[in-house]
Amino acid sequence: CDDLWGVNDAQVVCRQTGNSGGTALSFARFGEGSGPIWLDNVFCTGFESELLECPHNGIGNHNCAHYEDASVRCSPVPCIHGDVRLVNGSNSYEGRVEICIDGTYGTVCDDFWDDTDAEVVCRQTGYLDGMALSFAFFGEGTGPIWLDNVFCTGFESELLECPHNGIAVLNHNY
Numbered sequence: 001c002d003d004l005w006g007v008n009d010a011q012v013v014c015r016q017t018g019n020s021g022g023t024a025l026s027f028a029r030f031g032e033g034s035g036p037i038w039l040d041n042v043f044c045t046g047f048e049s050e051l052l053e054c055p056h057n058g059i060g061n062h063n064c065a066h067y068e069d070a071s072v073r074c075s076p077v078p079c080i081h082g083d084v085r086l087v088n089g090s091n092s093y094e095g096r097v098e099i100c101i102d103g104t105y106g107t108v109c110d111d112f113w114d115d116t117d118a119e120v121v122c123r124q125t126g127y128l129d130g131m132a133l134s135f136a137f138f139g140e141g142t143g144p145i146w147l148d149n150v151f152c153t154g155f156e157s158e159l160l161e162c163p164h165n166g167i168a169v170l171n172h173n174y
Contacts, residue, residue, distance in 0.1 A: 001040040001064035002026040002071075008046035009054065010072040016050045019074035032066035040064055078103045082160045084124050088138040096138040097121050099146050099159055101167055107141035108159070109148040109170065110134040120152045121159055145170055 002024075010022030040062030044054035079085075079100030089095030097118075098105040115132045122130030148170045152162035165171070 005070045008044040014074035021075035023073040025071035028069040029071035106144035106146040
C-alpha cells in the first residue's frame with residue numbers, strides 16, 4: 001500500500017531487484033494489483049537489503065484498497081563489458097545469448113554457433129554444461145548484434161575470449 005510510501009522504500013525495492021535509484025510512485029501508477037495486500041505503512045531507512053526488513057504494520061495488516069498500490073521506477077544497473085546473460089528462456093539456465101559491450105547488451109549471431117560455444121557461455125553464467133540452439137530459438141533480439149562467427153575452443157572462461165569476427169563486425173542481419 002502507498003501509505004507513507006517514499007524514496008527510501010523505492011530505493012530498497014530497486015536494490016532488491018538488482019537495479020539502482022528509486023522513485024516512489026503512488027496510486028497504482030502501473031495498474032492496480034489483485035489479491036491480498038500484504039504491506040502497509042512501510043517505512044524504510046534506505047539501508048535495508050529487502051523490503052520485508054523495513055518497519056511496517058505487519059503482514060496482511062492494512063487499511064488500503066488496490067487503487068493505493070505502491071509503485072516504483074528504478075534505473076537499470078549498467079552492464080559490465082563482457083558480461084553475458086540468457087534472455088527469454090522459461091528459466092534462468094536457458095535463453096537467447098546476449099553480451100554486454102560498452103554498457104549495452106546485444107545479441108550474438110548464430111553463424112557457426114555450436115555446443116562448444118554454448119558450454120563457454122554456460123560456464124560463464126555459472127552452469128556446468130551447455131547445448132547450442134539456433135535460428136532465434138528464444139526469439140529474435142533487438143538492438144546491436146555484437147558478435148558473429150564465434151569459434152570457441154572450449155578452454156575459454158568468457159565468451160569474449162573466443163575467436164570471432166570482431167565487435168560488431170558482421171556478415172549477418174536479423
